[in-house]
Amino acid sequence: MTTTSTLPSDFLWGFATASYQIEGAVNEDGRAPSIWDTFCQIPGKIADGSSGKVACDSYHRTADDIELLKKCGAKAYRFSLSWSRIIPLGGRNDPINQKGLNFYLKFVDYLHAAGITPLITLFHWDLPDALHQRYGGMLNKEEFVADFTNYARVVFSAFGSRVKHWITFNEPWCSAVLGYNTGVFAPGRTSDRTKSPEGDSSRECWIVGHNILVAHGAAVKVYREEFKGRDGGEIGITLNGDWAEPWDPDNPADIEACNRRIEFSVSWFADPIYHGKYPDSMVKQLGGRLPTWTPEDIALVHGSNDFYGMNHYCANYVKAKTTEPDPDDFTGNLEILTEDKNGNSIGPETQSAWLRPHPVGFRKLLKWLSDRYDGPKIYVTENGTSLKGENDLPLERLLDDEFRAQYFRDYIGAMADAYTLDGVNVRAYMAWSLMDNFEWADGYGTRFGVTYVDYKGNQKRIPKKSAKVIGETFDKYIKKE
Ligand code: PNW
DSSP, rough: OTTTTTTTTOEEEEEEEOOHHHOTTTTTGGGOOOOOHHHSSTSSSTSSSOOSSTTOGGGGGGHHHHHHHHHHHHHHHEEEEOOOSTTOSTTTTOOHHHHHHHHHHHHHHHHHHHOEEEEEEEEESSSSSHHHHHOOOGGGGHHHHHHHHHHHHHHHHHHHGGGOOOEEEEOIIIIIIIHSSSSSSSTTSOOOOOTOOSSOOOHHHHHHHHHHHHHHHHHHIIIIIIIHHHHEEEEEEEOOOEEEEEESOOOOHHHHHHHHHIIIIIIHHHHHHOOOOOHHOOOOHGGGGGGGOOOOHHHHHHOOOEEEEEEEEOOOEEOOSSOOOOOOSSSSSEEEBBBBBTTSSOOOOOTTTTTOOOOOHHHHHHHHHHHTTSSSEEEEEEOOOOOTGGGSSSSHHHHHOOHHHHHHHHHHHHHHHHHHHOOOOOEEEEOOSSSOOOGGGGOOOOOOOOEEEEETTTTEEOOOOHHHHHHHHHHHOOOOO
């Protein structure tokens, strides 16, 4: 199948990273702490007790990272800005840190000089800690929206036409659910009192999700009204979503639950943006705990994507629950499983408990999105895998990451099928990640890079096999003009 499929000649591909996962230099040149700096200090929150204090040291290794991108043949690079480097205390009346801004401005110049297109994410989870302390961060709609909009304006105005692709938020589902329901990500709020003294899992995640949507919409309005005409760029949000297959394909309840699972993760955000309302399944289950839209807020959100940013990693089996939904449930009242009714696994195990590769699910989700949202332009902003036991391998074997290479061949092939055979308007693809980095609560033991980073050896970068395979794979699919 995949051999006949192609991708268009202007298809943009490259690699992705995020500020807190790679930069290090957390106290340098005026940067102030983010909620992740604070969260990492709490014993027990990060698997190996680590933090992003040094990470890949990218703040000091611009030249290395550009060299690496060139070596991998990247046409594009998606990275995120650390808000607390640019406005250390975060707020609209707080000072701007020119040194922090200059670091990114220079970086973008180097990318252009290397012929690499920058895609910038404004927010990849590292909220300035001062805003969390000051007013509860993303729980406070008025303050958060005003401060995010100010930050976005500062950034748009500084970069001007040098950046044409803007992503407001990365994976709001993770910020809301993992940060305010399960509490496994910063700021770690949850109803589980063994994990956090504060938090209400049944309510806060829905409030945070809502506030992120409004902040996204407000920033898009600023871009469109004040910058787009002059700078000619485009802007959207990046949502995470995995594919779902029924645990029992003969049970209509499981089939329905698959759709609900995607609605609770993807449509929670995408329906307000494309359809101007929350999905019925969520309204039905959550009732008054799901915030309602004021006319002003939904006017900001509805129609606010120039492109759909899609992060995608895997698939799961889904089994409908037959009991009343728990107030803390965020899934749509169902079980998310790795094996079906007959004990078949959805895909091979990786180092990440939640990730089992299932490439055909990528094609199916692309089609699902395209159908539900009327064929939006899709940019895949992340796709990749960890590899079971990779961290324990001797270097020579670690560099020969055939499992990851095959993952990329299969997933890129599935995407080419979606484009060619299903008519999905997918136009860009960024592999996660350019290099091994700080994998949040999993610390450094879980590697996602196509490049090995030697954390004990001066953060030296050595490309793995998969780094080369991605370029070869795109070369095969992309039509020559
Ligand atoms: C994404 N889950 O996160 C992020 O955007 C990256 O920063 C991260 O490194 C990458 O995927 C790999 O994990 C996710 O638990 C983290 O389902 C966790 C989940 C999904 C996405």
